Amino acid sequence: MEQNEVTVQVPMNIALVKYWGKRDEQLILPLNDSISLTVDKLTAETTVRMIEGVGKNTVEINGKNVELSSNKRYQTVFDEALRLQRKRKELSDSNGNSTSISHYFQVISTTNFPVAAGLASSAAGFAAIALGIQRLLNLDDSQANRLARIGSGSACRSMFGGLVHWKKGEKEDGSDCVAVKTCDSNWPDLYCIILVFNDGRKKVGSSEGMRRTRETSTLLQHRIESIVPQRIDEIKKAYSSRNFENLAKVIMADSNQFHAVCLDTSPPIRYLNDASWHLIELVEKFNEEQGIRAAYTFDAGPNACVIVQKKDAKQFIDAVLKTIDIPEDDLKLAGEELSETFRPSEEAPIVKCSKLVISPMGGGPQE
Amino acid sequence: MEQNEVTVQVPMNIALVKYWGKRDEQLILPLNDSISLTVDKLTAETTVRMIEGVGKNTVEINGKNVELSSNKRYQTVFDEALRLQRKRKELSDSNGNSTSISHYFQVISTTNFPVAAGLASSAAGFAAIALGIQRLLNLDDSQANRLARIGSGSACRSMFGGLVHWKKGEKEDGSDCVAVKTCDSNWPDLYCIILVFNDGRKKVGSSEGMRRTRETSTLLQHRIESIVPQRIDEIKKAYSSRNFENLAKVIMADSNQFHAVCLDTSPPIRYLNDASWHLIELVEKFNEEQGIRAAYTFDAGPNACVIVQKKDAKQFIDAVLKTIDIPEDDLKLAGEELSETFRPSEEAPIVKCSKLVISPMGGGPQE
Numbered sequence: 190m191e192q193n194e195v196t197v198q199v200p201m202n203i204a205l206v207k208y209w210g211k212r213d214e215q216l217i218l219p220l221n222d223s224i225s226l227t228v229d230k231l232t233a234e235t236t237v238r239m240i241e242g243v244g245k246n247t248v249e250i251n252g253k254n255v256e257l258s259s260n261k262r263y264q265t266v267f268d269e270a271l272r273l274q275r276k277r278k279e280l281s282d283s284n285g286n287s288t289s290i291s292h293y294f295q296v297i298s299t300t301n302f303p304v305a306a307g308l309a310s311s312a313a314g315f316a317a318i319a320l321g322i323q324r325l326l327n328l329d330d331s332q333a334n335r336l337a338r339i340g341s342g343s344a345c346r347s348m349f350g351g352l353v354h355w356k357k358g359e360k361e362d363g364s365d366c367v368a369v370k371t372c373d374s375n376w377p378d379l380y381c382i383i384l385v386f387n388d389g390r391k392k393v394g395s396s397e398g399m400r401r402t403r404e405t406s407t408l409l410q411h412r413i414e415s416i417v418p419q420r421i422d423e424i425k426k427a428y429s430s431r432n433f434e435n436l437a438k439v440i441m442a443d444s445n446q447f448h449a450v451c452l453d454t455s456p457p458i459r460y461l462n463d464a465s466w467h468l469i470e471l472v473e474k475f476n477e478e479q480g481i482r483a484a485y486t487f488d489a490g491p492n493a494c495v496i497v498q499k500k501d502a503k504q505f506i507d508a509v510l511k512t513i514d515i516p517e518d519d520l521k522l523a524g525e526e527l528s529e530t531f532r533p534s535e536e537a538p539i540v541k542c543s544k545l546v547i548s549p550m551g552g553g554p555q556e
Numbered sequence: 557m558e559q560n561e562v563t564v565q566v567p568m569n570i571a572l573v574k575y576w577g578k579r580d581e582q583l584i585l586p587l588n589d590s591i592s593l594t595v596d597k598l599t600a601e602t603t604v605r606m607i608e609g610v611g612k613n614t615v616e617i618n619g620k621n622v623e624l625s626s627n628k629r630y631q632t633v634f635d636e637a638l639r640l641q642r643k644r645k646e647l648s649d650s651n652g653n654s655t656s657i658s659h660y661f662q663v664i665s666t667t668n669f670p671v672a673a674g675l676a677s678s679a680a681g682f683a684a685i686a687l688g689i690q691r692l693l694n695l696d697d698s699q700a701n702r703l704a705r706i707g708s709g710s711a712c713r714s715m716f717g718g719l720v721h722w723k724k725g726e727k728e729d730g731s732d733c734v735a736v737k738t739c740d741s742n743w744p745d746l747y748c749i750i751l752v753f754n755d756g757r758k759k760v761g762s763s764e765g766m767r768r769t770r771e772t773s774t775l776l777q778h779r780i781e782s783i784v785p786q787r788i789d790e791i792k793k794a795y796s797s798r799n800f801e802n803l804a805k806v807i808m809a810d811s812n813q814f815h816a817v818c819l820d821t822s823p824p825i826r827y828l829n830d831a832s833w834h835l836i837e838l839v840e841k842f843n844e845e846q847g848i849r850a851a852y853t854f855d856a857g858p859n860a861c862v863i864v865q866k867k868d869a870k871q872f873i874d875a876v877l878k879t880i881d882i883p884e885d886d887l888k889l890a891g892e893e894l895s896e897t898f899r900p901s902e903e904a905p906i907v908k909c910s911k912l913v914i915s916p917m918g919g920g921p922q923e
Contacts, residue, residue, distance in 0.1 A: 407809075408816060411778040442774075442822055449775060449820035455805070456840040457812045459833055466826055473823040 195324040196236040199317040199554040200227035201302075202346045202353065203381065203486060203494050205440045206420045207447035210403045210413070214396075216363040217342045220403065221413040223355045224371070224424050225346040228381055228494075230548035231302045233313035237321025238295040248296040250314065266315065266340045267294050270322045273332050294322070302546075315340030316347035320554055334367045350553025351375045352428050354421065372429045375551045380502050382495045382523075384513070385544035386464035393458050395489045398451065405455040412450055433498055437476075437484035440496060444486040451489075462491040464540045467512070469493075475508050502547065503529045514538035519545040562691040563603040566684040566921040567594035568669075569713045570748065570853060570861050572807045573787045574814035575722065577770045577780070581763075583730040584709045587770065588780040590722045591738070591791050592713040595748055595861075597915035598669045600680035604688025605662040615663040617681065633682065633707045634661050637689045640699050661689070669913075682707030683714035687921055701734045717920025718742045719795050721788065739796045742918045747869050749862045749890075751880070752911035753831035760825050762856045765818065772822040779817055800865055804843075804851035807863060811853040818856075829858040831907045834879070836860075842875050869914065870896045881905035886912040 202225040210220035246267050248255040257263050271292055298314055319337035322328065328336070330348070337344040345368040346353045352375075358366030393401070402409055420439050427436035451458035461469075465487055472485045472495060482501045486494050497505050506523060509515070511534050520531045526547050569592040577587035613634050615622040624630050638659055665681050686704035689695065695703070697715070704711040712735040713720045719742075725733030760768070769776055787806050794803035818825035828836075832854055839852045839862060849868045853861050864872050873890060876882070878901050887898045893914050 405809075407783050408775045408778060408813065411775065411782075415778075416774050438822070442772075442820075445822070445824045446775065446820050449816040452819060453809075453813050453816040455809055455812070457836060463830060469824060 193325045194236060194238045195321045197317050197320045197554055197556050198232050198234045199313045199320060199347050200229050200552060201231045201313040202227045205424050206417060206443045208343055209447055209450060210399050210409060217338050218363050218366050219342060219357045221417040222357050222421050224421050225353050226550040227347060227350060227552055228548050228550060229552035230546060233298050233300045233317045235296060235298040235317035235321055237318060237325060239325045240293045240295065244293040246294045250298045251300060262340050266318060266336050269336055269339060270326060273328055274326045311341045312344040312347050315344035331367050351551050371425060376428060376431055377549060378498050379550045380497055380499050381548055381550050383546040384468060384493045384542045386462060386491045386542060392460060392490060398458050398489060402450055402454040406450050406453040408453045409450045412446060434481040437481045440484040440486050460489050460491060461487060465491045465493060467540045475505060502527055506531055510534050512539040514541045515545045523547040560692045561603060561605045562688045564684050564687045564921055564923050565599050565601045566680045566687060566714050567596050567919060568598045568680040569594045572791050573784060573810045575710055576814055576817060577766050577776060584705050585730050585733050586709060586724045588784040589724050589788050591788050592720050593917040594714060594717060594919055595915050595917060596919035597913060600665050600667045600684045602663060602665040602684035602688055604685060604692060606692045607660045611660040613661045617665045618667060629707050633685060633703050636703055636706060637693060640695055641693045678708045679711040679714050682711035698734055718918050738792060743795060743798055744916060745865050746917045747864055747866050748915055748917050749864065750913040751835060751860045751909045753829060753858045753909060759827060759857060765825050765856060769817055769821045773817050773820040775820045776817045779813060801848045804848045807851040807853050827856050827858060828854060832858045832860060834907045842872060869894055873898055877901050879906040881908045882912045890914040
């Protein structure tokens with residue numbers, strides 16, 4: 190019985206131009222391109238083992254076994270991995286017969302962040318599984334990309350460091366739907382400040398939400414065809430020329446537009462809550478007074494990710510502390526990251542944030 | 557000294573397909589058509605007097621004098637009225653010389669609803685002034701329409717009963733930008749239930765909001781060109797065939813899309829609050845269980861207008877009472893209107909409504 194094992198650490202990513210809507214539900218092919226940066230400090234550390242012989246696939250996340258019969262995506266990824274392996278063996282096997290040995294996967298994953306915090310931890314998790322399987326089965330980058338994507342669409346954007354462009358592709362089989370690192374040089378000065386406002390309210394899941402928007406929004410198609418391609422170019426230009434102001438403008442406009450098409454859905458979908466709006470207004474005020482030095486972006490939930498250059502992080506957090514209550518331990522960690530000291534305001538906070546994280550952006554997976 | 561006096565009573569109106577964005581700020585020419593119904597019970601009763609000789613224009617609303625130097629729109633309306641009068645006199649005067657007598661207007665207006673409640677009371681007010689001046693100066697309908705519009709854009713939709721279509725027109729001088737009654741027969745069975753959730757939060761004024769959306773939204777143009785014309789047709793068809801389900805679908809979709817383009821604005825504009833969203837979810841649930849029998853619509857504020865057929869009003873208000881706190885006096889008035897009895901729920905309400913009004917829709921101005 191042969192046994193292989195790989196351990197990888199993969200960061201979650203946050204889209205600067207958002208993915209919303211699938212052109213193929215099975216293959217998870219998106220209706221539009223998206224572009225993202227990783228959040229280096231929020232990672233899934235994952236060990237993938239492959240076992241030949243008799244057994245069954247198992248997935249353990251943060252010490253809990255995942256019920257695979259009700260989480261079909263893991264099985265889809267494992268099946269596809271074996272299909273890719275068989276295909277390669279057939280190619281290298283002169284008589285064309287495939288071997289018939291059974292394989293099983295064991296996945297043990299630990300995230301350094303609550304899975305339920307609404308911070309796209311599944312993207313990091315599936316990217317880690319895909320990278321682990323890539324090492325074990327010697328898959329190429331595009332095959333690993335495909336594995337990540339069919340696990341969780343945006344997971345394919347966590348496969349690389351730097352600015353990552355997930356191209357929607359045109360082909361029905363999804364072979365040209367891949368995520369690629371898109372600028373030569375990174376921008377290590379970019380930091381994100383994540384504020385978790387999760388209010389426990391039941392939200393519409395991304396898959397269900399995307400389906401509903403695709404079927405009912407009369408603005409989505411225009412966004413896909415006429416807005417997103419231009420914004421992808423603008424982000425690339427701003428990132429490669431390190432023009433923060435232009436980068437920030439597109440990031441905020443695209444976050445707002447994503448939530449706008451959610452609202453243009455029947456029934457309408459709402460992910461932003463009062464705390465999210467408080468933060469939006471805070472950033473707008475900060476930028477009005479200081480020049481554009483912070484950019485908010487919200488995924489399918491109320492939690493904010495604010496992107497700043499490292500030099501502005503201290504000032505922005507100070508502005509946040511005037512009206513937002515931050516857990517003391519998180520404030521201490523943020524201070525250590527920035528070599529600064531933060532003190533909560535003595536005024537009564539308006540909004541409560543349950544977790545703050547500050548992290549550099551754009552790092553890649555690590556083995 | 558000649559003195560004339562006219563008193564008119566004009567209802568406010570609520571758009572079923574929303575007006576948002578001006579193609580001309582001075583003439584108040586809209587970027588897109590809109591279509592509306594009046595709310596019969598919310599009216600501005602207005603007396604307009606015209607005085608020849610020396611004096612000054614005065615406007616009194618609900619017993620308070622309006623400072624005309626900081627409310628330029630009244631002056632614009634009065635000036636335009638005199639210009640139209642001069643033009644007519646010139647036409648009828650064989651030697652082409654205009655008379656040089658000065659005219660002044662006195663306006664005394666009483667609304668049966670708080671002006672500050674965010675319920676477009678200015679629309680009813682300016683429509684009343686325009687109708688009053690029309691009678692005094694023998695203006696034609698299109699001239700009166702123009703007077704109302706340059707006072708407050710959507711005021712021109714309060715000039716008629718029935719379904720009113722405000723056409724954006726194409727001409728630069730606004731001569732083809734008029735509101736017209738658009739279906740032969742009315743639908744007297746339609747009622748609206750207005751819930752005031754005004755939370756006193758400072759909102760972005762309509763004029764400022766429209767300007768910002770026109771300048772920054774990348775979805776607005778698509779809405780204007782490709783969505784609104786179709787929706788205007790759908791509303792007309794649904795109204796004239798009395799197809800409530802189709803009417804309701806368009807009403808709700810268009811309210812959502814109007815708020816979506818507000819969100820697609822930089823900085824984003826938010827008019828809906830938690831109470832508004834609570835009501836949206838309540839209507840969606842009601843329709844899911846009962847078939848589509850209620851339609852919400854929100855103007856540039858948090859207050860809801862729910863359109864129902866009279867036969868469903870009782871059941872809808874009962875559903876509202878399960879989670880929304882309604883002032884007792886308003887509930888009594890609603891009961892009288894419907895010949896029904898309403899009782900507040902004994903459960904703790906989730907949302908507080910500061911005023912409820914139930915009213916038939918589609919009535920016109922009265923002299």
